[in-house]
Structure formats: structure tokens, C-alpha cells
Amino acid sequence: DDNPSDWPQHGRTTFEQRFSPLDQINTRTIGRLGLAWRQDFDTSRGQEGTPLIVDGVMYVTTSWSKVEALDAATGRVLWRHDPAVPGGVAVRGCCDTVNRGAAYWDGRVYVGTFDGRLIALDAKTGRLDWSVNTIPHDAALGDIRSYTIDAAPRIAKDVVIIGNGGAEFGARGFVSGFDARTGRLKWRFFTVPAPGNQPDHAASDNVLSSVAYKTWSPTGGWTHSGGGGTVWDSIVYDPVTGLVYLGVGNGAPWNYKFRSNGEGDNLFLASIVAIRPETGKYVWHFQETPKDQWDFTASQPMMVLDLPVQGRMRHVLVQAPKNGFFYTLDARTGAFISAIPYTFLNWAKGIDPKTGRPDIVPDALWSLTGRTWFGIPGSLGGHNWAPMAYSPQTGYVYIPAQQLPEPFKADDHMRLHDMGVNLGIDMTGLPADPKVLAAVGKTVQGWLLAWDPVAGKAAFRVQHDTPWNGGVLATAGGLVFQGLATGGFEAYDARTGARLYHFDAHSGIVAPPVAYAVHGRQYVAVEVGWGGIFPLMGGALARMRNDSVNHSRLLVFALDGKDRLPADSRPVQTLADGVGSFEPERARRGYVSYQHFCMACHGDNAIAGGVLPDLRWSGALGSPDGFYSIAGMGALKNFGMVGFSSVLKPQEIEDIRQFLISRARHDAALGEDKK
Ligand SMILES: O=C(O)c1cc(C(=O)O)c2c(n1)C(=O)C(=O)c1cc(C(=O)O)[nH]c1-2
Numbered sequence: 001d002d003n004p005s006d007w008p009q010h011g012r013t014t015f016e017q018r019f020s021p022l023d024q025i026n027t028r029t030i031g032r033l034g035l036a037w038r039q040d041f042d043t044s045r046g047q048e049g050t051p052l053i054v055d056g057v058m059y060v061t062t063s064w065s066k067v068e069a070l071d072a073a074t075g076r077v078l079w080r081h082d083p084a085v086p087g088g089v090a091v092r093g094c095c096d097t098v099n100r101g102a103a104y105w106d107g108r109v110y111v112g113t114f115d116g117r118l119i120a121l122d123a124k125t126g127r128l129d130w131s132v133n134t135i136p137h138d139a140a141l142g143d144i145r146s147y148t149i150d151a152a153p154r155i156a157k158d159v160v161i162i163g164n165g166g167a168e169f170g171a172r173g174f175v176s177g178f179d180a181r182t183g184r185l186k187w188r189f190f191t192v193p194a195p196g197n198q199p200d201h202a203a204s205d206n207v208l209s210s211v212a213y214k215t216w217s218p219t220g221g222w223t224h225s226g227g228g229g230t231v232w233d234s235i236v237y238d239p240v241t242g243l244v245y246l247g248v249g250n251g252a253p254w255n256y257k258f259r260s261n262g263e264g265d266n267l268f269l270a271s272i273v274a275i276r277p278e279t280g281k282y283v284w285h286f287q288e289t290p291k292d293q294w295d296f297t298a299s300q301p302m303m304v305l306d307l308p309v310q311g312r313m314r315h316v317l318v319q320a321p322k323n324g325f326f327y328t329l330d331a332r333t334g335a336f337i338s339a340i341p342y343t344f345l346n347w348a349k350g351i352d353p354k355t356g357r358p359d360i361v362p363d364a365l366w367s368l369t370g371r372t373w374f375g376i377p378g379s380l381g382g383h384n385w386a387p388m389a390y391s392p393q394t395g396y397v398y399i400p401a402q403q404l405p406e407p408f409k410a411d412d413h414m415r416l417h418d419m420g421v422n423l424g425i426d427m428t429g430l431p432a433d434p435k436v437l438a439a440v441g442k443t444v445q446g447w448l449l450a451w452d453p454v455a456g457k458a459a460f461r462v463q464h465d466t467p468w469n470g471g472v473l474a475t476a477g478g479l480v481f482q483g484l485a486t487g488g489f490e491a492y493d494a495r496t497g498a499r500l501y502h503f504d505a506h507s508g509i510v511a512p513p514v515a516y517a518v519h520g521r522q523y524v525a526v527e528v529g530w531g532g533i534f535p536l537m538g539g540a541l542a543r544m545r546n547d548s549v550n551h552s553r554l555l556v557f558a559l560d561g562k563d564r565l566p567a568d569s570r571p572v573q574t575l576a577d578g579v580g581s582f583e584p585e586r587a588r589r590g591y592v593s594y595q596h597f598c599m600a601c602h603g604d605n606a607i608a609g610g611v612l613p614d615l616r617w618s619g620a621l622g623s624p625d626g627f628y629s630i631a632g633m634g635a636l637k638n639f640g641m642v643g644f645s646s647v648l649k650p651q652e653i654e655d656i657r658q659f660l661i662s663r664a665r666h667d668a669a670l671g672e673d674k675k
Pocket residue numbers: 048094095096098148149150164165166167168230232249250295297379380384385531532533534
């Protein structure tokens with residue numbers, strides 16, 4: 001924390017409170033805030049990065065794991081590094097080819113790449129110093145296992161620590177520690193046991209065989225799918241305890257009956273696990289959601305705080321994970337302190353005050369009941385990866401909270417696919433009926449929630465138009481900054497939530513802002529670029545009260561900033577009406593394949609959320625051969641659209657084309673393109 005001008009780490013300090021001590025921009029001067037400079041990015045997918053600022057240089061990462069170093073006062077580009085992630089790996093990730101940021105240490109910039117590398121760049125020149133493949137050969141065994149990296153690496157005791165994503169496909173989660181100077185692997189910690197309880201010769205061996213293995217059915221489907229437990233975002237180093245906390249993700253597949261025959265808590269899924277950075281040795285764990293079947297990851301951003309708990313100061317770890325409870329744990333021991341709902345939730349009746357174990361509503365266990373469970377939160381959580389911030393001035397934790405309900409129903413014929421998601425749920429999405437969509441739309445909400453972690457209740461809520469808003473920054477100027485899914489960049493009074501500033505950024509913002517200073521001038525920077533999982537998969541829900549499309553750029557604000565954005569260029573989109581005919585029966589079959597293989601990127605029921613192409617408007621719909629060359633043969637592979645001919649027969653791909661035509665004609669008839 002020595003240099004208030006810098007933002008040298010992901011959450012500014014290792015405690016990841018995302019609080020800047022700068023106060024030139026404050027509740028009195030905010031009226032003078034303006035755009036100081038901007039820089040367009042060369043990708044048009046989701047931007048989730050936290051820029052780092054060290055000694056007047058800004059290090060930015062963008063989609064496809066690209067890195068840029070800029071003069072933080074002017075935006076002049078100092079160097080760029082493109083790790084050349086092959087376009088075809090996009091399909092290995094659940095949630096857009098995003099990158100959440102770099103780590104800086106001792107003259108090097110570290111970035112995880114979407115295809116699983118960890119690279120170290122010389123901070124002055126951008127020259128590649130070293131690069132390692134973080135995915136061990138045996139972890140990737142079998143085509144169904146899928147690993148990507150989009151999280152920011154963290155550095156503790158000269159060790160660079162990185163996990164990966166992939167649990168929606170099939171993955172066995174692990175975290176690796178590499179020597180910051182040489183890139184040599186120092187240790188690996190698996191979060192889920194090996195099938196048959198074999199040792200991995202890894203730091204996790206003892207705890208997996210003595211504690212975790214008995215919480216899994218020895219013959220469950222996890223023995224093929226890997227079980228999940230990916231550490232795909234939050235890792236926090238706490239120099240006070242000397243520990244590193246890992247936020248461990250959901251089960252693979254989601255279907256708990258298939259995964260573990262409906263038996264056991266499945267450690268360390270949906271758990272926080274504390275390890276030692278030097279060795280990767282296990283210290284403690286706390287499982288937030290036993291028997292996960294809702295994608296309830298514990299990967300959401302964590303922060304370390306010193307708080308009075310029943311009159312006594314405690315050094316605690318807090319998290320608002322997907323499952324809807326705000327957790328406070330003792331950072332040294334992992335002892336449970338409290339868990340209080342920060343949003344409406346229906347999957348648990350409450351939490352045992354001694355153990356922290358949830359009392360799960362029997363009907364919520366959809367994989368066991370065989371019935372549909374209408375879950376709140378749904379799989380995108382009451383809060384997802386967008387970081388929260390803490391202000392020591394108010395004592396509030398500011399959470400980008402949301403409500404996105406979801407029906408969960410078992411796929412009774414679950415088998416593991418080599419390509420596409422492996423969730424074990426029925427993939428039927430929302431119908432196209434506008435009345436149904438309007439009714440569902442009312443349940444979909446987003447807030448900036450100011451949470452008082454001492455009182456254990458909300459201090460205030462700022463209601464947003466939609467869910468999936470950006471991460472939060474708190475500053476000593478008494479301000480809280482947040483970008484919105486609808487494209488606003490806002491500042492609020494940290495005490496009251498009153499809106500003090502608004503800027504139209506022309507594209508949804510999901511990334512968290514940062515504050516820094518150069519030569520005595522304070523700046524606030526944010527990456528703009530609508531994306532992440534919600535606009536890819538969300539379908540009609542992602543279009544509710546929101547017409548954001550992706551324009552990717554960095555915006556930097558300061559007092560008396562005079563720059564402007566180019567004229568707004570929201571494209572007018574026209575549905576491909578009249579592109580041909582379809583057979584209803586083929587279109588119906590096409591829907592089932594579409595939901596399984598295409599929906600995760602192009603949107604539920606062929607409604608895209610403003611980032612990737614909306615296939616109802618695809619120019620390729622008019623030609624069966626043209627469509628097959630893309631969807632079957634992968635003509636657009638370099639852009640991230642692989643071909644599916646290895647898993648879908650030509651007639652199945654033609655069914656998908658006919659389904660898309662049926663959707664285009666249906667929605668064109670509703671006048672959808674005139675909106
Ligand atoms: O289970 C996983 O391995 C995994 C990985 C990721 C990812 O790597 O981004 C996400 C999720 N899960 C996930 O559940 C989720 O909601 C999510 C949202 C996002 C995003 O960047 O918008 N990533 C991920």
C-alpha cells in the first residue's frame with residue numbers, strides 16, 4: 001500500500017479490497033469529471049480486465065489474452081504482446097474468451113492465456129521472458145476435459161499462482177505455483193481427488209486421500225468427467241496469515257446424481273481452500289455448498305478485512321458467492337463466523353450457526369428428485385465474477401448483485417460429449433412467446449448493493465435496469481464507481497448511493513474500474529466491452545431492457561477531461577426473413593442440437609445478447625452448403641467458430657439451419673427487428 005498512486009495488483013493490494021486512497025476526484029469535484037483519453041481495443045468480445053498501474057505505466061489485458069502497456073497519463077502505446085491464442089480454443093471455454101488481468105512483480109508482467117499458458121513478459125519491453133503450459137498432460141486426458149485460463153495470476157512469496165476454467169465441459173480442478181523468475185513448476189494442488197484415490201505426487205495428495213475422497217462415490221461419473229472444482233477466478237494472498245485462499249468452483253457435470261451417484265458432499269467443490277504459497281500445502285477448507293448441482297461456485301472474488309465481530313476485532317475473509325449468502329470466515333483458521341443472505345434465495349432454509357452448513361431445501365436437489373427446480377439464484381449466481389469493493393470510510397462492501405432465476409431439470413439420458421457442455425441438465429430454454437418472456441423478465445434484476453458486513457445487512461441498494469453489471473471501485477473521495485450492462489459509467493456517493501456522475505460508454509461494461517495518479521493528477525480507468533457468459537448464453541434475458549452491443553475500448557477519466565467518444569454506432573440489425581423455408585419437424589430437432597452445441601455462445605433459443613453473431617441474422621442461413629462450411633467444417637475457426645462435423649452429422653447441422661430459419665421468420669413476423 002506504499003504508493004497510493006499505483007494500482008499494482010489485481011485488487012490493488014493483496015487484500016483485494018479495491019479501495020484507492022486517492023481523493024482528488026471526490027463528492028465535491030465529481031461534476032468536473034470528464035473523459036481524459038481513450039484507446040480502442042483490437043477485439044470485439046467481452047472485456048473483463050483490471051488494468052494495473054505501476055510507476056506511470058498501465059498494463060492492460062483484453063479478450064484473447066492480449067497485453068498492452070500504455071503511458072498511463074496519455075494512453076501512448078509502449079508495447080503490445082499478442083500470445084496468439086488459436087481461435088479454435090474459444091469453444092473450450094464456457095464464457096467468452098475474456099481475460100481478467102495481469103500480475104506485476106519485480107519487472108515482469110504475468111498473464112494466463114486462454115489456451116492454458118502462463119507467460120512472463122519483460123515489463124519494459126513486452127519481450128517474452130518465459131512461457132509454460134500450466135495444464136499437465138494427464139489432467140487433459142480424454143477429449144471431454146477442457147481447460148482454459150481467464151483469471152489474473154496472483155503472486156505470493158515469489159510464486160506465481162494460477163488455476164483454470166472448464167468445469168462446464170469436464171475438468172478436474174487444480175492450481176499451480178510457478179517460480180516467478182524462472183517459470184519452474186514448484187507445486188500443484190488438485191481440488192478434487194483422482195479416480196481410485198491414486199496419488200498425483202502433488203501438494204494435495206494427503207488431504208485428498210484422507211479428507212476429500214470419502215466425500216465422493218467411488219463409481220460416480222466424476223471418475224470420467226474430472227469432477228470439476230476449477231479455480232477459475234479468485235485467489236487471494238494474505239501476508240498477515242501467510243496463506244493463499246483458493247475459490248473453488250462447481251461440480252462437473254452439474255448433475256450430482258450422475259457425478260457422484262447422489263452421494264457425499266464432494267469436497268472441495270464450492271469451497272474456499274487455504275494453502276501455503278511456498279509449498280501448496282493444505283491448511284484449511286470451508287465448503288459453502290455441499291452436493292453442488294446449481295453451478296454454485298465459490299470462485300467469486302474474496303477480500304480480506306479486519307472487522308469487529310461481536311465486539312472483538314477479527315482478521316476475516318469475506319465472499320459473496322453465487323449461492324446468495326455473504327460469508328465471513330476467520331482468515332487464519334477458516335472457522336465459520338457467519339453467512340447471511342445478501343439477495344433472495346430459495347435453495348436453502350438457513351445455515352447452521354455453528355458449522356456453516358446449509359439446510360438444503362429437499363426440492364432443490366433436482367438431480368435426485370427428477371423434478372424441475374426453479375432456482376434462485378440460478379447458475380449465474382446472486383453475484384458472479386465482477387469484483388466487489390470495500391471502503392474503510394463507510395465500512396461497506398459494495399457488491400454487483402443480481403437476480404437471475406433458472407429452471408434446473410435432469411437430463412435423464414446423460415452421457416459425456418466430446419464437444420460442447422456436459423452439464424447433465426435438460427437444455428430446454430425459454431420459449432419465444434413474448435408474454436412468457438415479459439413475465440420472466442420481471443424476475444431478472446440487478447443492483448449495486450452496499451452491504452454492511454458488521455451489522456450483516458444491506459445499507460442501501462441502487463437499482464439497475466438489468467443484471468450483469470460491472471465490478472466496483474471505492475475511493476477515498478467518498479465515491480463508488482461502477483459500469484453498467486446498459487453502457488453507463490456511474491459514480492455514486494459511497495454513503496448514500498446517490499448517483500453523482502453518468503457517462504454513456506456506448507457498450508455494456510462488465511469490467512471493474514481502477515484509480516491511479518500520474519504527476520499529481522488522478523485518473524479512473526475502465527475497460528468497456530459487453531461480454532462474459534450472460535450476453536453469450538442468456539438469450540432473451542440478456543436483451544431485456546438492454547440493447548448493448550460490443551465496442552471494446554479503454555476509457556480513462558480525470559477532472560476537466562475533454563475527450564469524447566465517436567458518435568454512437570449501435571448497429572441496426574435486420575432479421576433474415578425470407579431466407580428460405582424449413583420443415584417444422586427438422587426445425588424442432590435442430591432446436592435440441594442448437595441448445596446443446598450452439599446456445600452457450602450464440603444465445604438461448606437463437607437470441608444473441610449483443611456480443612457474438614445473432615444467427616437469426618446470419619448471411620449464411622440462405623445456403624445449406626455455406627452454412628455447413630461454417631458450422632460443420634469450421635470456415636470461421638480463426639475467429640473462434642469451430643466446425644462441429646466430428647460430433648454432428650451433416651443432416652443434424654442442416655436441422656440447425658432450419659431451426660434458425662424458423663426462429664428468424666417467427667421473430668421477423670413479431671416485428672422484432674423494428675424495435
Ligand atoms: O466452472 C468453471 O470452470 C467456470 C469457468 C468460468 C470461466 O473460466 O470464465 C466461468 C464459470 N465457470 C461460471 O460458472 C460462470 O458463471 C462464469 C462467468 C464467467 C464470465 O467471465 O462471464 N466465467 C465463468
